[in-house]
Amino acid sequence: MNEKNKIRIGFAAFLFVVFHTLLICIYAAPQGVVPNRLKELSSTYVYPIFDQQWSMFAPCPTMDHEVEIRYQWEGGDSTGWIFPNSEVQQYHRWLRGSHHGELMLAEYNLLYWVSRDMSELGLSLNTRVSGYNREKFFGGYSYNMAKSYAFGMATYLFDKTPVHAEMRCHFHNVVTDEKGWLIIPEFKWKKR
Amino acid sequence: MKSIAGYFISDFQHWDRVDFFRKVLYVFLLLNTITILPIAWEIWSYNGVTGTRGFWWSGSYSLLNVLSHPKNASWEWVYIGFVLGQLTFLVLGLLNKWPRLSSIMIYFFTVNLFLKGAIAFTGGEVLVNFLLFYLMFIQLPKEGSKYKLLRTVLNNTFYLILLIQLCVLYFYSCWYKLYDDNWLSGDAMMYIARIDHFSSGTMRWLFADNETLSMIATYITLIYQGAFPVLIWFKKVKTPLLIVGVVLHLAIAFLMGIFAFGIIMIICYLLFVDERQLNWLMRKSRFRTASSA
Numbered sequence: 001m002n003e004k005n006k007i008r009i010g011f012a013a014f015l016f017v018v019f020h021t022l023l024i025c026i027y028a029a030p031q032g033v034v035p036n037r038l039k040e041l042s043s044t045y046v047y048p049i050f051d052q053q054w055s056m057f058a059p060c061p062t063m064d065h066e067v068e069i070r071y072q073w074e075g076g077d078s079t080g081w082i083f084p085n086s087e088v089q090q091y092h093r094w095l096r097g098s099h100h101g102e103l104m105l106a107e108y109n110l111l112y113w114v115s116r117d118m119s120e121l122g123l124s125l126n127t128r129v130s131g132y133n134r135e136k137f138f139g140g141y142s143y144n145m146a147k148s149y150a151f152g153m154a155t156y157l158f159d160k161t162p163v164h165a166e167m168r169c170h171f172h173n174v175v176t177d178e179k180g181w182l183i184i185p186e187f188k189w190k191k192r
Numbered sequence: 193m194k195s196i197a198g199y200f201i202s203d204f205q206h207w208d209r210v211d212f213f214r215k216v217l218y219v220f221l222l223l224n225t226i227t228i229l230p231i232a233w234e235i236w237s238y239n240g241v242t243g244t245r246g247f248w249w250s251g252s253y254s255l256l257n258v259l260s261h262p263k264n265a266s267w268e269w270v271y272i273g274f275v276l277g278q279l280t281f282l283v284l285g286l287l288n289k290w291p292r293l294s295s296i297m298i299y300f301f302t303v304n305l306f307l308k309g310a311i312a313f314t315g316g317e318v319l320v321n322f323l324l325f326y327l328m329f330i331q332l333p334k335e336g337s338k339y340k341l342l343r344t345v346l347n348n349t350f351y352l353i354l355l356i357q358l359c360v361l362y363f364y365s366c367w368y369k370l371y372d373d374n375w376l377s378g379d380a381m382m383y384i385a386r387i388d389h390f391s392s393g394t395m396r397w398l399f400a401d402n403e404t405l406s407m408i409a410t411y412i413t414l415i416y417q418g419a420f421p422v423l424i425w426f427k428k429v430k431t432p433l434l435i436v437g438v439v440l441h442l443a444i445a446f447l448m449g450i451f452a453f454g455i456i457m458i459i460c461y462l463l464f465v466d467e468r469q470l471n472w473l474m475r476k477s478r479f480r481t482a483s484s485a
Contacts, residue, residue, distance in 0.1 A: 001341060009341065010197025013349045021356050028364050030371065048253045050322060054361050056315045058368035060380040064387045093392060097451045099231045102312040104449065106241050108389040109311045145311065148243025152234045156241065174386035175374075 028052050064172040065111035068181075069150055072164035074191050081168065084153040103156075110149050113142035114169050118182060125171060125180025134185050147187045164188050204347035209470055210330050210354075212479055213462040214295075215286055217323065220459055221302060222282045224452060225275060235309040236271035238264035242309045255300070259308035271308070277301045292331055299324040315361075316453030322357055323460070326350045358460055359421035366417035375414060378407030384448070395447040416440060424464055431469070434461050 026034050026042040027050070046052075067085065072078040085107050092100035117123075117140035121133050129137050137143055150165045165187045172179045234241040236259060244260040264270050278301035285294035302324055306317040329350040333343040369375040374383060385391050385399035385406070399406045416436055423429045438458055445454025462470070473479075 006201050006341065007194055007197045009345055010200040011193055013200040013345045014196050017349060017352055017356070020353060021360070024357075024360060028360065030368060048256055049325060052318060052322070052361075054315065054364035055368035056365055057380070057384065058365070058375065059372040060369075060374035060383055061387055061390070062374065062383050065389070089388065092449055096446050096449055097227060099228045101449055101451050102228060102235060102309070103231065103241070104389050105314065106235075106312040145243050148239070149241050149311075151239060152241030152243075155239075156231065156234050174383050 024050050024052065028054055030055075061112075062173055062175045063111075063115060064174055065108055065115070066170040066172075067107055067111060067149070068168040068170065069153065070166045070168075071150075071154055071158070071162040073160055074163050079158075082157075084157055106149065110142065110145055111169055111171075113145055114182070114184065115171065117142045123182060125178075125182060128183040129185055137185055143185065146184060150187050151189065162187075162189060163191055199352075200345050200348045201341065202344070202348070204330075204344055204351070206351055207332065207347075208474065209463065210327070210347075210351060211332075212470065212474055212477075213459070214327055214330075215479065216459050216462060217320070217327075218282045218285050218298070220455060221298070221320070222279065222286075225279060225282075225305075229275075232271065232275055233268075235312055236275065236305055237268055238262075238271075239268070242311045245307060245310065256303050256307055258304050271305075274301050274304055278305060292328075295324070295328045295331070299328055314450055314453045316450075316456040319357075319361060319460070320456060323354065326354050326357070330354075355463055358463070359424065362417045362420040366414055369414055369417070375410060378410045379403070380406070381409040381413070382406035390448045390450065392447050392449060398447075412436070413440065427466070430464065431466065434464060437461060 023042045023045050026038055027046040029039070066083060068081045069084055070079060070081045085103060088100045088103045091098060092104050117137060120140070121129075121136055123129060123133060146167055150167055151162065154160060154162045154165070167184050167187070169182045169184065170179070171181065228235060231241075236242075238244060238259070244264075245257055247254070247257055247260045247262065259271055259274065277297060281294045281297040281301065284290060285298055299321075303321045306313055306321055310317075327350075329346045331343065331347070333340045333347075337343065369380070372380070374380045381399045382401070382403060385395045391400070399409060416433075420433065420437070423433050438461065441454040441457045443454075444457075445451045448454075462473070465473070
């Protein structure tokens with residue numbers, strides 16, 4: 001291949017690097033920095049292979065969350081309210097690098113989305129989601145996530161599949177020290 | 193134009209570095225998957241803790257979210273295939289067997305596993321998905337291949353993209369934090385230390401009620417992330433910068449408990465260390481590159 005064509009190929013590679021970098025920078029930029037139309041255009045290239053948002057710990061998390069669940073099994077037995085992650089938390093404290101870290105993250109991320117739905121629906125703490133808000137909550141991001149979480153934790157903890165469960169989400173604002181809980185709409189599963 | 197193009201068409205100089213980085217990453221992924229095995233069903237099964245991302249037939253989305261296909265609800269063994277596939281090709285990749293195929297399959301299985309379990313993972317796993325994608329295109333050229341120029345261009349291109357990706361991560365990580373009053377005021381570390389999920393006894397003791405230490409740690413984090421994309425290219429400051437980064441990420445791994453993320457970022461520093469330091473690390477680990485195997 002002659003020198004001119006090699007240069008052209010090299011320059012094309014450079015343009016590709018610029019193109020790729022520009023599009024992921026546009027895609028990952030905070031809202032309001034680039035026009036939405038440009039973001040949408042960049043997503044046609046970026047999503048899903050290079051899908052990225054680097055807002056890690058931004059905004060700074062200020063809520064300490066915890067989940068409490070009450071299960072009911074086939075046959076009518078039920079657990080009382082339990083903290084499914086309490087033992088996981090103990091292990092995670094001293095066994096860094098173990099799978100307990102993933103379970104801790106799953107709980108925290110779930111409750112992050114619950115608090116997002118709470119905020120969007122204008123729900124206050126120390127209540128049960130009911131009435132009109134209940135229907136809206138079903139359509140939110142967190143309900144199905146919470147249902148999967150509850151089902152999965154039942155298998156993890158008890159090696160059993162539940163038929164009914166309730167979840168109480170505890171929130172503690174570490175800045176104001178305000179504490180509260182929210183009981184989200186219950187989960188039901190078909191008997192096997 | 194000639195000098196810019198010249199970078200991409202000149203012989204790939206970083207093979208040993210990339211090969212070492214790839215192997216270390218593979219070892220990490222192997223160990224990471226093995227540690228998750230006790231909760232593999234919970235993380236990767238359709239009916240597990242992490243739920244599904246939803247599935248629709250749409251180009252590459254479908255290929256990256258196979259484990260979210262509704263068929264997995266009744267074919268619960270599919271995720272086992274993905275785990276075994278990942279582990280198998282990681283071992284093959286480490287043994288330099290079928291490196292091209294191994295790198296493709298490692299990407300395919302890993303990205304599916306990480307996206308399926310997204311709620312239990314962090315930005316570290318997101319970054320690994322990109323790293324594995326880019327690494328697919330960095331391969332040793334075959335002797336006497338007529339595609340040597342193409343291979344050289346691909347190697348140089350995606351090596352540069354690897355480095356840029358890390359700079360993009362740090363740049364935006366800092367930028368997003370600048371929108372938050374708690375980061376700007378220096379209180380962020382104090383509040384994070386009070387959250388059980390991201391803390392430890394030591395972290396609480398250090399930062400939870402100590403405004404001064406919190407402010408120092410918060411601003412060091414901000415300055416480090418903001419300065420990294422610029423300072424990393426200067427030889428004189430690179431090494432101290434990376435040392436600060438290693439300390440920061442070890443703190444994230446052990447004090448905050450976000451283990452995978454901390455370790456992944458430290459592994460990525462292999463792409464930036466000096467040649468001398470890289471050779472030392474390779475000697476200590478008795479590493480042999482694919483080209484010398």
